[in-house]
Structures are given as C-alpha cells and as structure tokens.
Amino acid sequence: MKKTRLILADDHQIIVEGLKGVLSTEPDIELIGTAADGRELVEMAFKYRPDVIIVDISMPLLNGIDATEQMIRDGLKSKIIILTMHNDAMYAARAFDAGASGYVLKHSAPNELVKAIREVLRGHNYITPLVDGEIIRGYRSGSNKNLNLSRKLTTRQKEVLSMLAEGFTAKEIGKKLHISVRTVEFHKYKMMEELGIDSSAELIMFAVKHKLTEP
Incomplete structure (x- = not known):
C-alpha cells in the first residue's frame, strides 16, 4: 500500500x-x-x-x-x-x-x-x-480590496512586514533573513510607498487591520 x-x-x-x-x-x-x-x-x-x-x-x-x-x-x-x-x-x-x-x-x-x-x-x-x-x-463575490493590497507586496516584503509586526528591529530582521539593515529599511519604505502609508506604526496597523500578518 x-x-x-x-x-x-x-x-x-x-x-x-x-x-x-x-x-x-x-x-x-x-x-x-x-x-x-x-x-x-x-x-x-x-x-x-x-x-x-x-x-x-x-x-x-x-x-x-x-x-x-x-x-x-x-x-x-x-x-x-x-x-x-x-x-x-x-x-x-x-x-x-x-x-x-x-x-x-x-x-x-x-x-x-x-x-x-x-x-x-x-x-x-x-x-x-x-x-x-x-x-x-x-x-x-464582494470587494477583494484586502487581497489586492496584499498582492502589491513581494514575498520578501511580507516576510519583513510579518517580523516588524512581531516586534523585531531592522537589525534583528536583517540577521534572521540574511540581508543588510539597509535592505530591510528599503523594503519597509517601499511598502509604505506602495500602500500610501506615512509611518512604521501605520504600516504595522495596516498589516493587522487587513490581516496580512499576525502580530
């Protein structure tokens, strides 16, 4: 069998x-x-x-x-x-x-x-x-706004966002993902630009509100 x-x-x-x-x-x-x-x-x-x-x-x-x-x-x-x-x-x-x-x-x-x-x-x-x-x-059959917003983000951006929502610093995220702090910050600000968000706090609140990650 x-x-x-x-x-x-x-x-x-x-x-x-x-x-x-x-x-x-x-x-x-x-x-x-x-x-x-x-x-x-x-x-x-x-x-x-x-x-x-x-x-x-x-x-x-x-x-x-x-x-x-x-x-x-x-x-x-x-x-x-x-x-x-x-x-x-x-x-x-x-x-x-x-x-x-x-x-x-x-x-x-x-x-x-x-x-x-x-x-x-x-x-x-x-x-x-x-x-x-x-x-x-x-x-x-209704609005897919949340899904469309999520699809604006790359897999790497979602990884960074998930860890930001969990409370990790840019340095800690860089170490875990084997990327530089500068790259982490680039992904963070790129997400803010894509989503029309002005601050890191708003970015994390957006992630939780739209269920794109777990805090």
Whole structure:
C-alpha cells in the first residue's frame, strides 16, 4: 500500500505532538517532517515534495497563507490544508485564493482533519462546516480590496512586514533573513510607498487591520 507522505507546519510543539498522535493511527499516512516557521516549511516542501502539507496560519517569518501562495506560485504540486484557530471567512477566502485545498479549524474533531486529507487527495476542496459557506461566498463575490493590497507586496516584503509586526528591529530582521539593515529599511519604505502609508506604526496597523500578518 502506497502511503500518503505528509509535512506538518506549526510553531506550537504541543499542537505538533497532538497531531502526530492523530496521524499515527492512520496506516496509509506517513509524516515525513515538521516545520516551525514559514520559511522552513517552504524549504522542506521543495526538498521532499510531499503529497499533503498541513500548515497553521500564524507562524514566524512567513505566515501559512503567504507560504502557501509562494509554494503554489513556484510550482509545488502538493495539496495544502490550512489548520487554524481562525473561524473567519476572510482568512478562509485568502487561504483558497492563495492555493490551499482545505481549511480546517484546530478545535474540530480529529477525524475531520483526516477526512480533509482524503478529500484533497481526491481532487476536492474541503472547508470545515464550522465556517459558514454563505459568508465565504459573499466575501468572494464582494470587494477583494484586502487581497489586492496584499498582492502589491513581494514575498520578501511580507516576510519583513510579518517580523516588524512581531516586534523585531531592522537589525534583528536583517540577521534572521540574511540581508543588510539597509535592505530591510528599503523594503519597509517601499511598502509604505506602495500602500500610501506615512509611518512604521501605520504600516504595522495596516498589516493587522487587513490581516496580512499576525502580530
């Protein structure tokens, strides 16, 4: 029997261990790796090219939705399931627009995650019943202003923005991303220019308001 190869990305170890327990009961699923941040996930995904990736939204360096968008844009064929605490139509819509195939809430029953894995492997999309389908459809048919604003930013800019919102200094961001402080500042002011924002504080407030990153 061919096993489904799976990668799990979440920065909370207690969640990772709990999911390992859930997945270990499924003889046809093999967990081949775990990642604690978005950049590590992207590197691991292209190295191992699993069948399925389960990823949290709120992760350091690169959140789960932006990591999903980057992987799909760069040609990864893995099915991606967002596993999150956010019972929010906007997050769900952004996840599917980024290329995810599934959206499951962390407080759902464990067997729902397994069901989602089965569904996406069949080529179907899966969204938890706990997120109102009518809200999702209404959001998708309405204004996509937040999504369009997000698409103005490059992947590197989103990384910088995410870390700024987490409270890292330009020096700390440069060290973690292996770029100079000057480059960090360039990305920050480029984002401010693109979005019509006048200060660093407004930039972070914009990111939180439009759910482009997790503070």
